[in-house]
Amino acid sequence: MTGKGSLRVMLQVALFAVVTFVFVSPASAIPAFARKYSLRCTACHEAWPVLNDFGRNFRDNGYQLRLGKDDTVTAEPGYWPVAVHVLPSYTYTKVTNQPTDQGTKTLGSGGVGDASIDLLMAGVLTPNISFLVVPTGFASDGNVHLESYWAYFSRVIKNSDWLNIRIGQFEMDLPASSHRNLEMTDSYLLYSYHPSVPGGANISAYDMGENQRGIEIVGHDRDSLTRYAISVFSAHDSLGSSNGLSSPSFYGHLQKYFRFNEGPVSQFELGVWGALANYPTQFLTSGGTPIPGSGSHLQSSTRYGMEANLWLGPLVAPLHLDLVYGHGKDKQDLFAGTADRAGTFNGGFLEAIWVPPTDLLHWSVFGRYDVIRNQNQPLIAAPANFNDQNQWTLGMKYTIAYSIRDEVALHAEVSSNKAKGVGDGGLDQRTDSIMFGVDFVY
């Protein structure tokens, strides 16, 4: 093998490792609340870590039950609002049509990943002021970063639930949370996808599923059956513009839940959402390097769409179907001069979570199907279906033990992604993954 060839293989292996590390990131569940309120994880999570109605309402209320036991001085003196979440796992990933010196090959890599941990710190500082801080990392590279940090002011005006304010770094109010989803080997394509020029660049790094820094205004009715969220934020990985706010970006979400007291459908939800993430495309430079904060000529990545959720069977052990559709557009100038026009696409996913009605609700079975279809390729000469993607995930989780202190579960999952024309020589590329893990939080 030549030195150049070895480098390529090493890069591919490194890519797999990164994919494994990024995708197998722990999802959030916070047993500090279970300890504080003497409730099991199942009280707030339909299938850990996906929130159920009670959990959603608890979160909307700023992690308060509002019965005189919320703020820290009313909790037991030994209570400490910290939880630890770890997911040791084995993951194997195989990618087809990779370039090597020996020709186009399928490359695979697997092993027990370098697991990171989440320190989940959340609670109520004083009535109607709550917080969340999540340092994550602590893997062998020694890196730690704050995944989330925010303060939340509930009932800002006249004891009304319709105006609450969050400030800090937080996850947008998404149609399906990308931090509390069950799937570990892949991510929601709709949230992270960008049209692309073959071999080219895209300045926009907007990912709906990534936490953003900014301010969020949230409102809801008493039971969180009608909700809205509006966020103003600085899109991540943006060098910033020269205006007062750093590349102001916007996200909004409106939801309405409908409940049925009889029949096979117990609940239905409809929602609309939209995002406009701005990135500067022209900068002052120093030695040819853009100077942060000097950007201008803002260009946008827009995403908008709607969602529908359906719960079949009793809400306590439902078959929950979540259908999300979205349209995306990245403006031409985001492609750094390599595009003929703006890139547009349609995409979405259908996610199913089934909690079998067995004793103590130990099981959850889940699956998701993601689709991306490009509408206008930014490069007119590119194949119309370049980087169109289909992806599916199937998995199950068995909770070995619940308590008011901790939870431990076994997690098994397979997934497959197929992308048109992105492999070596313009071939389609398929990425298959399989993963087994022990998910525990305490």
Place this chain on the structure above:
Amino acid sequence: MFYRVGQLIPVFAGLLFAAGSATAAGTGSVKTGKLVYERYCLSCHGAEGNGQGEAAEYMAVKPRDYRQGTYKWRTTPSGSLPLDSDLEHTLLNGLHGTYMPTWRALDQRSRRDVISYIKTFSPRFATEKPQDPIVIPPDPGYSDASVARGTAVYKKYNCSQCHGPGGQGDGPSAHELKDDWGNAIVPYDLTKGHVKCGDQSTDIYRVFMTGLAGTPMPTFADSMSSADAWDLVHFIQSLSPGYAKNMMAAAADRKTGATQ
């Protein structure tokens, strides 16, 4: 192969759809109610419904033991079983100052199902029927004069023996009280701006007339006139600094809750 397996997902979803069970119309499903209980109630009230869940030992106010069919909050007379609507009232409102939260965010079907299941813990529900709810006359209205009369009623019925002269739950007997299960029980502090069994004036009135089954709080139905009871309600309300605000919030919650 992986990709082809993915084509089976719609079939899988169809099978799950067929497996989805519906709740019977009108009454709660005991079978589903067991799942609701396991999801939300088990950690405190225990698998046997005996109030000995894993969290119980850490609680000052112990979770209810369902096996006797005795419930603190009822609209029915002392000694009677509660109505289903009484149990739902507790689910909707929670018990302020305890670990029993409000379960308003649950759908009505789940509440109905878990009530059906909770009733299976006591054989009384199979052999007895709840008595009719007590009749509560209209509230004559909060006034300073009524509060003054209520002060006298508070003394007349020796409420301070347990609740203390200022209503702070620190009367001479406060530390000697036990519930029917032998657990130490603390009289409610009436100055906190909330009342455990509900903030509505009728909720407070009702407690005097029904008592709190399983606790030392007796019924005064045979000895207290309705006029005295309303004066006592107003006196208790006067002990709460946030009385007016809390009463209005409770009324708004009640109005909204009735629509679900």
